[in-house]
Amino acid sequence: MCACIAVICLAIPLLVADDGPGVTVAARLAVPSSAAPSPVDPLPGWAPPELLTAPVDDGRAQAAVDAAQAAASATTELGVAVLDRVTGRTAAGDRGDEPFYTASLSKLVVAVDVLDRRRTEDLAVTDDDLDLLRRALGPSDDAAMNQLWVRFDGPGAAARVGADLGLTGTTAPADPSQWGEMSVPAVDLLRLYDHVLGGMPDEDRLVVVDALSAAPAIAADGFDQAFGLLDPVVDGPGAVGAQAKQGWMCCFSERYYLHSAGVVGPDQRFVVAVLTRVPSGPGWDAARAEVTAVAAAAVRALG
Structure with missing residues (x-):
């Protein structure tokens, strides 16, 4: 008026x-x-x-990071970061920029690399290859990842994806045979997921999102991967329909690497990355409970 x-x-x-x-x-x-x-x-x-009418930051990303850090045990080394895809707001914790060994999160990096290269480099990707990607992402099948790693130059994936997306701390493993020792900080996972959801064509995005959505509670190696963002007890938008990649690896300096990173909330609004190094002494059940407590605190803060 x-x-x-x-x-x-x-x-x-x-x-x-x-x-x-x-x-x-x-x-x-x-x-x-x-x-x-x-x-x-x-x-x-x-x-x-x-x-x-442009969206205004309501502080939920920062609140989620603060809540996650407050929920972590004193013995947990936590890298946490949250992206609000509506406002564009990113928040990161004290170790949000610190690279962690990826464990199985490297499977997501390789999947993005392969799917992007089949467009930009006309890389030949067969239906069998897509099946390998789905198996690596959902059930977290290590045998499928081994084949992808060799067939599609997995050791070069970190550098290619990092350059394309402007990642700041994602690096290849020192030993090129050990894909679980690729390194990534929580903040880079935010960009990676945002690219999957907003930068990929529907055909490629659905390969990733559908595979993550179909992740079984028990992974291909028998590990219980229903923790963190995929634990059904997590309150809020992550309780139903979260799409997340889980990672677990043992043992460096008597510590487990246990991660949960993915998309939560209506309309896939929030990306949450929770990376941890926890003492191995109490065992895997205690480690899963720790990551779930941290992820639940973050998701509750998102409201």
Whole structure:
């Protein structure tokens, strides 16, 4: 309403000047004219309606990171980061930029690399190869990953994906045969997932998202992967329908690497990455419970 009033007010001198005294504004507006109207600059501070309704950061990403860090045990080394894909807000914890060994999260990096390269490099990817990708992502099948790693130059995936997406800390393993020792910080996983959801064509995006959505509770190697974002006890948007990649690896300096990173919330709004190094002494059940507590705190804060 304000913008319309401003335009009419600015136009009055021109209308009077063109038609002379005695011609009212109402009469002038009623006269048909084929001439294009002169552009009128909006008043200072005016913005198009779509900009006036742009989403405003409500602080939930930062609140989720704070909640996750508060929930972590003193003995847990936690890398956590959260992206609100609606506002574009990213928040990261104290170790959010610190690279962790990926364990099976490297499977997501390789999947993105293969699917992107089949478009950008015309890489030959067969239906059997796509089946390998699905097996590596959902059941977290190590045998499938081994084949992908050899067939599609897995050791080079970190550098290629990192360059394409502007990742800051994703690096190849020192030993090229050990894909679980690829390194990635939590903040890079946010960009990786955002690319999957918003940067890939539907055909490729669905390969990844559908495979993650179909992840069974028990992985191909017999490991219980229903922890973290995939634990059904997690309250909030992560309780149903979260798409997440889990990672687990033992043992470096008597610590487990246990990770849960994925998409939660209606319309896949939030990306949450929880990377941990936890003491191996208490065992895997305790480690899974720890990651679940951290992920649940983050998801509850997202509301």
